[in-house]
Amino acid sequence: MLIVVSYDIPNDKRRGKVLKALKSYGEWMQYSVFECNLTKEQYLKLRNRLDKIINYQEDSIRFYTLCDDCKEKIDRIGGTQPRDESVFII
């Protein structure tokens, strides 16, 4: 399943950790948005890892699960996503 992960993490250090975690699970689409193709198990593992990083008062992470139909309807206007060549490991 495709999971769109968007995050608001004001603290640089925590945001860096979240970014690092997400890079090993998905593709960086926008400054604070990733798209991750995950099994249920991988999703829970990712969620759990992020849950340990964030500060519940300051940070917010949202997870949008997209079925195949919704995935087909993804639309965008404007430029390319942030490019980053780090290796993709799960």
Next chain:
Amino acid sequence: MLIVVSYDIPNDKRRGKVLKALKSYGEWMQYSVFECNLTKEQYLKLRNRLDKIINYQEDSIRFYTLCDDCKEKIDRIGGTQPRDESVFII
């Protein structure tokens, strides 16, 4: 239908215009993420309005349509969304 709109707009002035437009169509969930309950017609109207604001080289806006099933699965960890009391007009 629910449309999740996420945006990367480095330029303050353009980001302000996009924010203003989105505020009249949906709810501000995270710094650069809105959730909008829209008809097809409203969606096209919003998309068109945003398309006129952005710079195609620098800016990026993504639209994720969520069906009722996917809407049910929205998940989040962490704090509250950005609060803003502006009036909600469509």
